[in-house]
Amino acid sequence: MDELIIKTTNLTKSYGPHVALDNLNLAVKKGATGLLGPNGAGKSTFLKTILGLIQATEGEGTVLGHDIRTEGDAIRARIGYMPEYDALNPDMDAIHQVRYSGELLGMNPTIALARAHESLQYVGIGEQRYRNIGSFSTGMKQATKLACALIHDPELIIADEPSNGLDAKAREFMIQTLTTTVQSGNRSVLMASHLMDDVERVCDNIVLLHKGKLAAQGAIEDLKAIDREIEIHVWGGATRLEQALHADGLTVRREGRVMRIAHTGEDTSTRILRCAAETGAQVRRMHEYEASLEDLFLVIMENLGYDVKSSEDLLASPALARKVDAPAHMGGGGA
Amino acid sequence: MTEEPPLGQDAPPVQFDAAAPVTGQGRMDAAWGSTAGDEDLSTPVANTPAASGEIFSQEYKPWNGELNPRWMRNWAILRHHLLGIFKKGHRPWGMPTRLFILVVFIASLSNAGLTLISGLIGESTLHQLWGVSRDNLYGHVLGFFPRNVLYYPIIAALLVGSVISEDRQHGTSALYFSRPITRFDYVGMKFISVAVIQSIIVLLSLTLYYFAEIIALGRGWAWIMDTFPLFLAAFLSGVMLVFTYTSIGLALSSVSKGKFFPGIGLLSIVLGTKVLAVLVSTLFDREILYLLSPYDCMAHVGQTLIGTQPTYDQYSWTWSLASVIAMNAIALYTLSARVSSMEVTRE
Numbered sequence: 001m002d003e004l005i006i007k008t009t010n011l012t013k014s015y016g017p018h019v020a021l022d023n024l025n026l027a028v029k030k031g032a033t034g035l036l037g038p039n040g041a042g043k044s045t046f047l048k049t050i051l052g053l054i055q056a057t058e059g060e061g062t063v064l065g066h067d068i069r070t071e072g073d074a075i076r077a078r079i080g081y082m083p084e085y086d087a088l089n090p091d092m093d094a095i096h097q098v099r100y101s102g103e104l105l106g107m108n109p110t111i112a113l114a115r116a117h118e119s120l121q122y123v124g125i126g127e128q129r130y131r132n133i134g135s136f137s138t139g140m141k142q143a144t145k146l147a148c149a150l151i152h153d154p155e156l157i158i159a160d161e162p163s164n165g166l167d168a169k170a171r172e173f174m175i176q177t178l179t180t181t182v183q184s185g186n187r188s189v190l191m192a193s194h195l196m197d198d199v200e201r202v203c204d205n206i207v208l209l210h211k212g213k214l215a216a217q218g219a220i221e222d223l224k225a226i227d228r229e230i231e232i233h234v235w236g237g238a239t240r241l242e243q244a245l246h247a248d249g250l251t252v253r254r255e256g257r258v259m260r261i262a263h264t265g266e267d268t269s270t271r272i273l274r275c276a277a278e279t280g281a282q283v284r285r286m287h288e289y290e291a292s293l294e295d296l297f298l299v300i301m302e303n304l305g306y307d308v309k310s311s312e313d314l315l316a317s318p319a320l321a322r323k324v325d326a327p328a329h330m331g332g333g334g335a
Numbered sequence: 336m337t338e339e340p341p342l343g344q345d346a347p348p349v350q351f352d353a354a355a356p357v358t359g360q361g362r363m364d365a366a367w368g369s370t371a372g373d374e375d376l377s378t379p380v381a382n383t384p385a386a387s388g389e390i391f392s393q394e395y396k397p398w399n400g401e402l403n404p405r406w407m408r409n410w411a412i413l414r415h416h417l418l419g420i421f422k423k424g425h426r427p428w429g430m431p432t433r434l435f436i437l438v439v440f441i442a443s444l445s446n447a448g449l450t451l452i453s454g455l456i457g458e459s460t461l462h463q464l465w466g467v468s469r470d471n472l473y474g475h476v477l478g479f480f481p482r483n484v485l486y487y488p489i490i491a492a493l494l495v496g497s498v499i500s501e502d503r504q505h506g507t508s509a510l511y512f513s514r515p516i517t518r519f520d521y522v523g524m525k526f527i528s529v530a531v532i533q534s535i536i537v538l539l540s541l542t543l544y545y546f547a548e549i550i551a552l553g554r555g556w557a558w559i560m561d562t563f564p565l566f567l568a569a570f571l572s573g574v575m576l577v578f579t580y581t582s583i584g585l586a587l588s589s590v591s592k593g594k595f596f597p598g599i600g601l602l603s604i605v606l607g608t609k610v611l612a613v614l615v616s617t618l619f620d621r622e623i624l625y626l627l628s629p630y631d632c633m634a635h636v637g638q639t640l641i642g643t644q645p646t647y648d649q650y651s652w653t654w655s656l657a658s659v660i661a662m663n664a665i666a667l668y669t670l671s672a673r674v675s676s677m678e679v680t681r682e
Contacts, residue, residue: 051513072515073515073517074515076513076515077514077515081679083506085509087505087506087507087508087509088505088507088510089427090505091427092427096423096424099424100411101510103408103415104408104411104510104514105402106404106405106515107400107402108403108407111400122393122395124393152398152402153398153399176393181395185395185397
């Protein structure tokens with residue numbers, strides 16, 4: 001059985017009448033896990049609750065075996081938190097900022113300094129460590145925040161939007177660093193991000209929150225099974241074929257000559273070819289379409305009643321996220 | 336032992352392994368370059384060209400050390416703020432603040448220096464003016480001009496200006512609260528840090544002043560027994576002064592995101608209420624507004640503690656004490672409420 005690093009049972013957090021977390025039953029395994037959800041889904045409340053910074057209204061939970069209600073200090077000593085927003089003093093140089101973050105955990109100043117050098121080297125800051133943070137680029141600031149989180153070699157790193165605002169090169173390096181931390185360092189990462197590609201590259205598992213409730217959790221590969229499709233490229237008679245496929249009870253998404261048909265069983269390919277033969281359409285290419293996390297996210301959100309074309313539409317728009325409610329059959333008030 | 340060949344005879348030729356014949360090619364290559372490229376157009380290149388010129392190997396290094404307990408974390412906060420006054424690598428206090436602390440510390444020692452001089456040259460007039468006495472001890476801590484106009488409130492304003500507000504401004508509150516540091520420890524250590532720096536100026540200079548008198552004039556036990564209660568009363572008044580300026584200043588710092596507002600706010604409260612009370616007192620002969628002035632309330636209590644002639648005679652000193660306590664209570668409540676609302680996830 002996989003070791004669980006975070007486990008919650010019926011975790012509920014209310015602010016007066018507003019329920020921020022609603023009966024959350026989570027089981028996060030060791031390794032890299034993505035925390036997804038639109039604005040207002042309860043990600044920040046969830047993070048604060050598992051850090052032991054706010055008390056849950058109901059339910060219970062453990063992080064690394066520590067009770068979130070009574071052992072917040074012990075949890076925060078064993079995790080490394082990388083905040084989304086600036087959390088560095090621009091008038092300090094990176095090496096001393098990271099050393100201070102270690103001292104705040106209770107590290108001896110000499111040891112903290114040695115570890116600060118190692119951590120900054122690891123995140124690629126190198127000799128720039130003696131520069132004032134105020135002169136750093138966004139990527140260097142993000143890397144310094146990660147070094148602050150890694151200084152005491154925590155078992156779990158909580159990274160809140162680690163690649164936010166980074167250029168392509170810095171983003172690639174951040175993703176690589178997190179991946180190395182999980183694979184070589186054998187550490188766990190809980191990564192909250194709006195960038196599906198990044199989550200998919202770093203994480204094996206995801207947790208998707210929606211309006212304080214758990215919308216989905218599990219291994220990305222397993223979850224992708226709910227969105228298996230067969231992609232075909234058609235030459236001639238595309239509309240006739242689409243109609244035939246619909247008539248045969250298949251779900252079709254079409255963009256010009258390319259169609260994606262939902263995988264309903266082992267005979268799906270046969271049914272597609274039969275429809276093509278009947279309508280006289282040429283199927284020039286046919287293969288199983290491997291869904292991305294973006295696709296998966298959209299499918300889940302579609303089930304929840306959102307009408308969006310990309311995760312960015314939803315995640316970058318708190319207004320839309322608030323406006324659209326989950327459908328009644330999923331416990332919401334209707335879209 | 337090998338026999339040397341006789342002189343005049345040729346030495347036997349050196350034998351080389353047939354697998355590695357000596358052709359002289361190496362020397363030819365060294366002199367004229369290799370033969371690579373003679374017959375074709377290929378260019379000799381290094382076998383393993385560097386990809387980008389970067390020498391960087393990312394390697395995760397584990398750490399198996401033990402984290403120290405709560406007192407060490409609190410000490411780290413205190414140390415960070417205190418050592419920042421003197422050296423790089425800790426809290427970066429601004430250069431004007433550091434310079435002003437130095438200037439004010441030296442200025443605060445003016446009475447100690449003049450006491451020493453009076454002892455050295457035996458000038459009694461100088462000693463009467465500057466030597467340790469009930470009024471001079473009061474004046475060292477609670478004298479209005481220059482100490483509570485130019486020295487102590489400005490020092491307090493410079494110190495408290497950004498101590499908490501910078502954590503809101505830069506988001507560094509997340510650095511504290513995502514670690515096992517409670518809000519009580521956070522605010523407590525910041526409070527003590529600022530209070531200690533002020534105490535160095537107010538209380539250390541008072542102590543040095545008192546000891547300067549003992550040393551310069553060779554005071555004996557009888558004098559010490561006689562004046563020590565006065566010194567203690569002045570010391571206690573100094574503690575009250577430092578505590579009150581710190582609590583009001585940090586409360587202002589906690590409601591702000593910049594360092595200008597808390598600094599100016601503290602000076603306005605200390606000096607503005609004083610000016611207002613003086614105006615009302617002068618124009619209408621009513622001293623009641625002094626109860627709104629932190630400085631006047633502390634001065635009234637200090638005068639009673641030290642036993643100097645009171646300058647506030649329309650109401651009891653206990654009213655002033657109650658006012659000081661109320662001001663501190665309001666300031667500490669504001670401070671704790673604002674620090675409780677500081678966020679980890681976003682500010």
